[in-house]
Structures are given as structure tokens and as C-alpha cells.
Amino acid sequence: MKKIETQIYQYLKERGWDNLAPANIAKSISIEAAELLEIFQWTNNSLEETKKDTQKMAEIKKELADVLIYAFDMAVLLEIDTQKIIEEKLEQVKKKYPAVLMRKNAKAQSGSGASSEYLKIKNDYRRKGKS
Numbered sequence: 001m002k003k004i005e006t007q008i009y010q011y012l013k014e015r016g017w018d019n020l021a022p023a024n025i026a027k028s029i030s031i032e033a034a035e036l037l038e039i040f041q042w043t044n045n046s047l048e049e050t051k052k053d054t055q056k057m058a059e060i061k062k063e064l065a066d067v068l069i070y071a072f073d074m075a076v077l078l079e080i081d082t083q084k085i086i087e088e089k090l091e092q093v094k095k096k097y098p099a100v101l102m103r104k105n106a107k108a109q110s111g112s113g114a115s116s117e118y119l120k121i122k123n124d125y126r127r128k129g130k131s
């Protein structure tokens, strides 16, 4: 178990929270993700603009930490190897969204590369029932 996972397990165990139902943790991840999203309500600032906004960055750090802590809570209690699942998923995503195709459009979109190519691949996968 890695350092952060050990710390999370200890934090849960000390509080008697080491028997939480996974559904409750999933709900909490979603609730905290909504709190993170709320920070961006009615704004559309760029990455650089956001990084310069110290107040916003403080709020983002707080809510992102909440999301990550609940995500690690779930992983630790279900004995999931976070390093392994992240690496496996990254490999899947790399294949699903080839870098050459995504990079081609990312600069023009000044964002995620959410171009027609990205959406086409995503929608094809959804139609096939893949994640």
C-alpha cells in the first residue's frame, strides 16, 4: 500500500469509517465533484486565467482534495490498487484517443481537444457500449 493510501486508511480507521458502504462513498464523490463544478458556474476562464486567480485556486484545491479523498476512501476500502487502475485506464484512453488526432485539434480549440474527432470517437464508443 502506498503512502497516501496508508494515511487514508489510518484516517478512516481512527474515526470508525472503515466500513462505509461503497454507494455512500460514490455519492460523496459526486457531491464533492459538484462543489468543484460550482466554482466554475457562469465562468469560462482559461487555464492561465484560472491559475492567476488565487482565491479561485484556493477553492479548487479544497474541493479537489475532497474529491480525491473520497476516491481514495473507496479504493482503500475496496482494496483497489489505484496505481494499477490508473495506468490501465490511461493505456485504454491513449488507444481510444490517439495523440496525433487529438493534438491536431487541441490548439485550435484552446482546450481539451474536444473537436469533432474527439466527439466522433467518444460517440462511437458509447454506441458500442464501452466506457
Ligand SMILES: [Mg+2]
Binding pocket: 032, 035, 062, 063, 066
Ligand atoms: Mg467540499
